[in-house]
Amino acid sequence: MIANNKAYVFINGKKFFIKKDRYHNKYEIIVEKLANIAGVNCAKYHYSIKSNSYLSEDLNFLGDFKTASELGLSIFENHLYKIWDFFEEKYPKESSKLMMEFIKVYLFNFFIVNPDLHSGNWGIVTNNDGTHSVYIFDNEYSFDDENCTCLTAELDDDFGYINCDILKNNIKELEYFLSVSSRESIELFINMFLKLTPDVFKMVILETGEDYGLSKNKINSLNRYYTTNYNLIGGVLKKFDLVDDFSLK
Secondary structure: OEEOOEEEEEEOOEEEEEEEOOOOOOHHHHHHHHHHHHOOOEOOEEEEOOOOEEEEEOHHHOEEEEEOOOOOOOOOOOOHHHHHHHHHHHOOOOHHHHHHHHHHHHHHHHHHOOOOOOOOOEEEEEEOOOOEEEEEOOOOOOOOHHHOOOOOOOEOOOOOOEOOHHHHHHHHHHHHHHHHOOHHHHHHHHHHHHHOOHHHHHHHHHHHHHHHOOOHHHHHHHHHHHHHHHHHHHHHHHHOOOOOOOOOO
16 A cells, blocks of 8 residues: 555554655664663564565554654754753653654664654654653664775774774763763663673574574674674763773773
């Protein structure tokens, strides 16, 4: 079926959009599994090997769903204070809860490194009981290893970390976040760090490879990328005296 230029199917009464896996990397599946571990609300995905396509859950099945951009947040606005203002204006009674849910999304992004987290790729579900929840979707640009070919421990003398602009920016933003954030938010991040270890990531992508044919080269590349980024994150946490026994691997 086609609606608004999008193909969709119904499975057991639920509507799923059909989305091509353009890069044959199964990232939507991987991110959904990691989001479930991290406690982040994410659209559910299934995968069709035959058509190399995702079946993406229509979030309206959960309630009334609108992206943040449809609700009036600029597509270019990702500053946490602006998003806080957005929640206070739209959902004054639930603004603290929704902001905490979005902070989880923000913290999760330090691990999956998705440069495409804009207001068109996350939104609000109005649940059947009238409450609201933050959900993410469309995570196919995560783990941007296409622009991180230098994952062989090449060091940058000025920065002191691996010579990759995307990971550099990720770590710089994390350092700023830790320097200005509340203890509650920092503890959320540490909890996520302890859940999303390289061993957990390896288990997730091995399962994905077994189920959907992720290539051995892609699995190895993703493991290398994720472990590099995770070690950089751990180094920052150690620098801020937030972990005692973390050692780079």
